Amino acid sequence: MTDPRFDVAIVGYGPTGATLALLLGMQGLRVAVVEREPDLLPLPRAVHFDGEVMRLFETAGLADALASRIRPSGGMRYVNTAGQVMLERPPAVGAGAHGWANNYLFHQPDLEYALREAAERHAGVQVLRAHEVKALEQDPGGVRLAVARLADGAALTLRAGYVVGCCGARSIVRQAIGSDHDDLGLHQPWLVVDVVLERDVALPEQTVQYCDPARPATFVKVTGRRRRWEIMLMPGDVAEDMTRPESVWRLLAPWLRPGDARIERGALYTFHSLVATRWRDRRLLIAGDAAHQTPPFLGQGMCAGVRDAANLAWKLARVARGHAPDALLDTYQSERAAHARVFIETAVRLGNIIQTTDPAVAAARDRRFLESGKEEIANLSPPLGPGFHAGTAPAGEVFPQPRLADGRRLDAAIGGYRFALLAEPALLDPALGARCAASGIATVPADGEAAARLAQTGARALLLRPDRYVYGGARDGAALRALLEPLFTRAEVLQ
Ligand SMILES: Cc1cc2nc3c(=O)[nH]c(=O)nc-3n(C[C@H](O)[C@H](O)[C@H](O)COP(=O)(O)OP(=O)(O)OC[C@H]3O[C@@H](n4cnc5c(N)ncnc54)[C@H](O)[C@@H]3O)c2cc1C
Numbered sequence: 338m339t340d341p342r343f344d345v346a347i348v349g350y351g352p353t354g355a356t357l358a359l360l361l362g363m364q365g366l367r368v369a370v371v372e373r374e375p376d377l378l379p380l381p382r383a384v385h386f387d388g389e390v391m392r393l394f395e396t397a398g399l400a401d402a403l404a405s406r407i408r409p410s411g412g413m414r415y416v417n418t419a420g421q422v423m424l425e426r427p428p429a430v431g432a433g434a435h436g437w438a439n440n441y442l443f444h445q446p447d448l449e450y451a452l453r454e455a456a457e458r459h460a461g462v463q464v465l466r467a468h469e470v471k472a473l474e475q476d477p478g479g480v481r482l483a484v485a486r487l488a489d490g491a492a493l494t495l496r497a498g499y500v501v502g503c504c505g506a507r508s509i510v511r512q513a514i515g516s517d518h519d520d521l522g523l524h525q526p527w528l529v530v531d532v533v534l535e536r537d538v539a540l541p542e543q544t545v546q547y548c549d550p551a552r553p554a555t556f557v558k559v560t561g562r563r564r565r566w567e568i569m570l571m572p573g574d575v576a577e578d579m580t581r582p583e584s585v586w587r588l589l590a591p592w593l594r595p596g597d598a599r600i601e602r603g604a605l606y607t608f609h610s611l612v613a614t615r616w617r618d619r620r621l622l623i624a625g626d627a628a629h630q631t632p633p634f635l636g637q638g639m640c641a642g643v644r645d646a647a648n649l650a651w652k653l654a655r656v657a658r659g660h661a662p663d664a665l666l667d668t669y670q671s672e673r674a675a676h677a678r679v680f681i682e683t684a685v686r687l688g689n690i691i692q693t694t695d696p697a698v699a700a701a702r703d704r705r706f707l708e709s710g711k712e713e714i715a716n717l718s719p720p721l722g723p724g725f726h727a728g729t730a731p732a733g734e735v736f737p738q739p740r741l742a743d744g745r746r747l748d749a750a751i752g753g754y755r756f757a758l759l760a761e762p763a764l765l766d767p768a769l770g771a772r773c774a775a776s777g778i779a780t781v782p783a784d785g786e787a788a789a790r791l792a793q794t795g796a797r798a799l800l801l802r803p804d805r806y807v808y809g810g811a812r813d814g815a816a817l818r819a820l821l822e823p824l825f826t827r828a829e830v831l832q
Pocket residue numbers: 348349350351352353354371372373374382383384385386468469470471503504505506508509529567606624625626627633635636637638639640641642
């Protein structure tokens with residue numbers, strides 16, 4: 338560590354911390370990451386991410402590194418004990434709204450390796466592995482982090498303008514902020530088993546949520562020969578016995594026999610549904626599992642952490658450079674908490690469907706779905722809560738990634754993690770173009786599929802934020818000037 342003073346210190350180098358480090362490094366910030374573990378954890382938790390998250394990885398320059406290591410999802414089904422499908426997420430065929438497949442499966446260590454390698458290519462990013470943050474103290478000028486080197490207990494002090502706790506469910510930064518939790522009610526232990534097939538076995542192509550009241554379970558065809566089972570603990574199960582190989586094989590018996598596969602691990606997790614009530618106290622912020630936890634029935638916990646990082650990184654860069662007032666950071670929780678909560682509430686609803694253990698309740702559930710017909714699970718795209726956007730739709734909504742007439746994806750034309758004005762060509766006069774260029778806003782004439790997508794919003798021009806959420810829209814030149822003028826007068830906010 339050459340200089341212990343940083344713009345931002347990140348506590349925790351999981352998927353949230355690594356994405357944030359990469360996005361801050363891309364913007365030229367001096368970033369310290371402190372991670373307790375000496376190496377990448379080989380044990381995956383997340384297996385799925387969605388098309389919007391893939392698009393954020395594209396913005397972060399990772400699309401090529403990931404493309405050969407992930408695969409579009411074959412879909413997901415919630416089935417009852419008779420094998421009838423109650424809910425279904427269709428297979429991810431072709432490009433979805435974000436220019437990528439709607440849903441992907443992946444091996445978490447592959448993703449984390451790619452994120453870390455890309456983050457550490459930026460000269461400003463320094464990573465302290467096998468170090469633990471022990472205490473935090475903030476003053477008006479910054480934060481002092483007391484760090485211990487785990488090999489020998491040596492003490493180290495870092496100083497940073499801001500600290501983001503990406504340190505998971507037991508976050509020390511959340512404790513320092515003094516945040517409480519909103520509890521959305523679901524807390525349930527499950528056994529998670531990852532295997533590598535050693536011979537071909539007939540298993541579903543789709544993710545299957547077995548809504549069996551005698552033993553709810555989930556099956557996931559991950560990537561290559563990796564397969565995942567998540568199996569709910571039932572009353573009477575002895576937690577310590579559940580991860581023994583003989584218990585695991587007994588539970589996998591409906592699908593696999595010993596010899597079919599090598600068990601990589603069996604581990605117990607308690608799925609929670611929580612949203613922290615306070616994500617910021619002055620120079621301390623939290624992101625990812627430190628700020629919210631969801632049961633994995635939609636595969637969205639890590640996705641929410643990646644979205645947190647994409648929402649926060651451009652704001653932090655502008656505040657750290659002194660281009661935006663510190664109050665911009667207050668829009669992080671107000672925007673993201675509302676968004677994350679929609680996913681958690683939906684996952685809790687799905688959890689209540691699969692976790693039913695009363696046979697009579699399960700029978701009533703099955704009848705209800707058979708009468709009303711199979712329900713489709715669409716990718717959720719809720720608006721942000723109030724914050725740095727004009728307030729009324731499409732402001733606060735994520736804008737999709739269509740192709741332009743020349744075949745490029747929208748984000749390729751935007752060219753990075755920056756503001757962009759997508760507008761009908763008639764509204765993009767040279768004077769406006771020059772002012773946008775001076776303010777660091779990319780201008781993209783809407784043609785091809787992008788013109789149709791723009792028209793669907795009811796606007797003729799949209800200002801998109803670096804995270805691809807809409808700042809605001811305009812229906813004519815006068816409205817566009819009214820939208821942009823206040824931003825041009827403090828143009829540095831945009832850069
Ligand atoms: C069984 C299961 C399946 C899941 N499936 C999916 C899925 O398919 N899709 C999905 O999107 N999500 C899924 N999730 C959720 C996902 O795994 C988490 O949301 C995600 O890993 C959270 O990432 P994070 O970086 O915020 O926190 P973590 O991954 O928990 O990382 C926190 C890091 O901080 C470090 N740390 C903590 N305290 C300190 C300290 N004081 N000093 C230094 N370092 C510290 C830790 O060592 C750790 O590396 C699943 C979760 C489970 C349990």
